[in-house]
Amino acid sequence: MSNVQKDRILEGAEELFFKAGIRSVTMDEIARHLGMSKKTIYQYYRDKDDIVSALVQKKLEEDKEEMCGIGIKSSNVMEEMITMMKHSEDFFSRVNPIVIHDLQKYYPEAWQFFQRFKADVVIDSMQDILDRGIVQGYVREDIDTKAMARMRVWQIELGFDNSVFPHNEFNSWKVQLQFLEHFIYGICTAKGHEILNQYKNILEHN
Amino acid sequence: MSNVQKDRILEGAEELFFKAGIRSVTMDEIARHLGMSKKTIYQYYRDKDDIVSALVQKKLEEDKEEMCGIGIKSSNVMEEMITMMKHSEDFFSRVNPIVIHDLQKYYPEAWQFFQRFKADVVIDSMQDILDRGIVQGYVREDIDTKAMARMRVWQIELGFDNSVFPHNEFNSWKVQLQFLEHFIYGICTAKGHEILNQYKNILEHN
Incomplete structure (x- = not known):
């Protein structure tokens, strides 16, 4: 069994999920989209849940590397945060928000990966950005960086909470x-x- | 039965609760503090839960009037928000944070009043401030005031959430x-x- 094949399945599933959400995509559709038999897919993944979990883990790994890369390439935290904002905008424009709602509701294992990632990776790297930003003079020095990093991460969850921001009323x-x-x-x-x-002005005039 | 008496009981309970939290204060202590018999107190309130609910409702009413008064007296939204911040600081300096933890954990009825108040009163008045602030040029005009007002109100709850900001690690x-x-x-x-x-500079130099 080849890893290339294994990755190709994830890529194909990703393409379909990002367009239509996870719940509504069947294994038949994934197989058709890949020009593969379902039997072949099942050699690599137990079921759709298994694909979803593997895909979420892969995306989170990529995200971690990307964040790290942005940090290295940026000359200060403002550049870093603005690049992160651009990446989010780009991601949001390509991905149907239903993906998140589906994950949250129907794929508890994959959702758990996401939760753990937030707690283990995002809080720390956010606090690190804030601490560096204070030294650089871009972040207010009376900020409690530990509390604010935590707040930021939980805010993400709040935004996806259907009881606070109903999906039919707000675009996630x-x-x-x-x-x-x-x-x-x-x-x-x-x-x-x-x-x-300045950054937002440039955006508006493009 | 006099309303004066009824209010006096609430005031006495408030003094004790604000210092020591709600859970740890007994009806005996409230009676002693007021120089009243417990029998008299029970003529007005069924039990301690009843006092707590009445007190929370009273405080929320006062809060509503106060916010309204601040709005009328302020010449712009910055003044309004800064005054609100001062009031919060003043309240926080007088009140033991354990009050909130006790409410949340042991007085579900009173906590419900607080939740409903947030949903019914605070979200709307916050959105109103933001909308006025945009017109006045103090609030960024690309803000979704409806989403931000909601976020602000839920943020309050997040800050009190012991699983996110453990009380032994963070000062509420x-x-x-x-x-x-x-x-x-x-x-x-x-x-x-x-x-x-400017406002914060003045604070620091006082």
Whole structure:
């Protein structure tokens, strides 16, 4: 059994899930989309749940590497946060928000990976950005970086909570972008605020 | 039975609760503190739960009137939000945070009043402030005021959540003040940001 094949299945599933959500995509459709027999798929994955869990783990790994790469390439935390914002916007524009609702509701194992990732990786890297930002003069120095990093991460969950932001009333991605942008403005010094404004001005004129 | 007496009992209970939390204060202590017999208290209130519910309702009513008064007296939303921040700080400095933990855990009826108040009153008045702030040029105009008002209100609950901000690791009031301040910075234009900085400078030099 080849790893190439195994990865190809995840890629094919991802393409379908991102367009239509997870719940509504059948194993038959995945097989058809890949030009593969279902039998072949089952050599690599027990069932659809198994594909979903593997895919979420893969995406989270990629996300971690990407965040790390952004940190290395950025000359300061403003650049870092703005690049992260761009990546989120790009992701949101490609992915149907129903994916998150499906995950949350029907794929508890995969959702657990996401939760653990937030707790283990995102909180720490967020606090690290804030701490560095204070030194650089872009983040207000009276911020409790530990509490704010935690708040930011839980905010993501809040935005996906159907009882607070009903999916028929709010666009989940728009809510997430509002939170992200608000979060960055909220931690900024006047100097950081100005850079954010400049970035948004450029966006508007493109 | 006099309303004066009824109010006096609430005031006496409030004094004790604010210092020591709700759970640990007994009816005997309330009676002693008021120089009243327990029998008299029971003429007005069924039990301690009943006192707690009445007190929470009274405080929420007062809070509503106070917020309304601040709105009328303020010349713009920055003044309004800064005054609200001062009131919160003042309240936090007087009240043991254990009050909130006790309410949440042991007084579900009173906690329900608080939840309903948030949903019915606070979300709307917050959205109203944001909408006015946009017109006045202090609040960023690309904010989704409906989503942000909701976020702000749920943030309060998040700050009190022991599983996210364990009480032995975080001071609940400090977390709440961090959220409040961050929220205001986050919605501000550069003009609003400057006013907030001025206010904080004055605080530091007093």
